[in-house]
Amino acid sequence: MSAYSKIEVSAPGSIMLMGEHAVLFGEPALACAVDARLAVKLVPRPDRQVLVDSALGQYRGSLDQLEPMPELAFVLAVIERYQPKLQQGFELTIRSGFSHTVGLGSSAAVTAATTAAVAAYAGQSTDPESLFPVALAAVHQVQNGRGSGTDLAASIYGGVIGYDMAPAEVRPLCGLPPIALYYSGYKMKTPDVLALVEQKATRQPELYAGLYRMMGQTSRAAEQAVRDQDWSALGELMNIYQGLMDALGVCDATLAEMIHRLRAEPGVQGAKISGSGLGDCVLALGLVESELPWEAIPVSVAATGVEISYETN
Incomplete structure (x- = not known):
């Protein structure tokens, strides 16, 4: 036993x-x-x-x-x-x-x-x-x-x-950064999003390879920002990464609206899609005080x- x-x-x-x-x-x-x-x-x-x-x-x-x-x-x-x-x-x-x-x-x-x-x-x-x-x-x-x-x-x-x-x-x-998470109300399965991006990448392979390299640079800088517990720098890098996600074609109108509403909050230092995109969640760094029309997922690190x-x- x-x-x-x-x-x-x-x-x-x-x-x-x-x-x-x-x-x-x-x-x-x-x-x-x-x-x-x-x-x-x-x-x-x-x-x-x-x-x-x-x-x-x-x-x-x-x-x-x-x-x-x-x-x-x-x-x-x-x-x-x-x-x-x-x-x-x-x-x-x-x-x-x-x-x-x-x-x-x-x-x-x-x-x-x-x-x-x-x-x-x-x-x-x-x-x-x-x-x-x-x-x-x-x-x-x-x-x-x-x-x-x-x-x-x-x-x-x-x-x-x-x-x-x-x-x-x-x-x-x-370091445990302050976060807020909001659900769009729908999501596309990750393999389906990846297949869509792959389809687009075949038409512009060099540009997409460049996007991935820039994403990697941004992630490395973000890792250092977390080590330094520099949340202001992390927020800026989140916004940069979101621009690259947009360029990949995985941000839709609802996600874009969520991101811009969250960035308008005085206590928020950055906001981006969390996950593969075309639905699911948007992540904000900092404190959200307003009532927003999307489901708040109450989480902390x-x-x-x-x-x-x-x-x-």
Whole structure:
């Protein structure tokens, strides 16, 4: 039997601060964990059965033959990674403190939390440096090698992180900038946005390559601004990055209106799309005092990433 009678893990959601699109072309990205969290509880079983209870679906199967279930693909991919080291089954209960319809990295958070819980159960290391490569491999398994892993790194490490995709490198940064997040009311799936941008890039490949390089320069300067906790400089760089997102063609009329309304706030130092664009969220740096006609997502930067607690037999 396991040394534990229960393992509980929570992982934060995340948002992109900078580096959208360009991170897929070898440029750095910035992301942060937010204080909306997802919880996973693992209870050992005496047999080889695996039970998962989640808002996305219920699963029952054997450790010896995990059957695919698209709604829980990330969870099952993680379990598969630790399969050879698991002697017994378990029950996994997943509860989220935020909706998967809003861009707070719910898939990354559930992958991070599940990885930590199953790693602990399998007697493996649960430090961020050990969890991240396993979790990233699970994401790539589900997404056919796609996905930068930026949001996953933020969920596992917490706080603000700088990130490079290939080879994967996570740089935890000090400083928790004040943020405000607003949801446009709709979103286009990231793969569909990427396909649209790719289509445009084939007509002007050199110009788009130049845009990605400029995005990378902006992200590097922003990483230094976070290190210096120079929020005024970070705000200016967010506005510059937004101009580059606009040039990519991922800003529509609603997002543009949201950005300009937010920039007009006296307490806001910068505003940009957070995520791939053509919907989803707009991120502001600073304090918003006005009532705006879009859904405010009440989040702040979370200093901690994955948190684990145990109950012993």
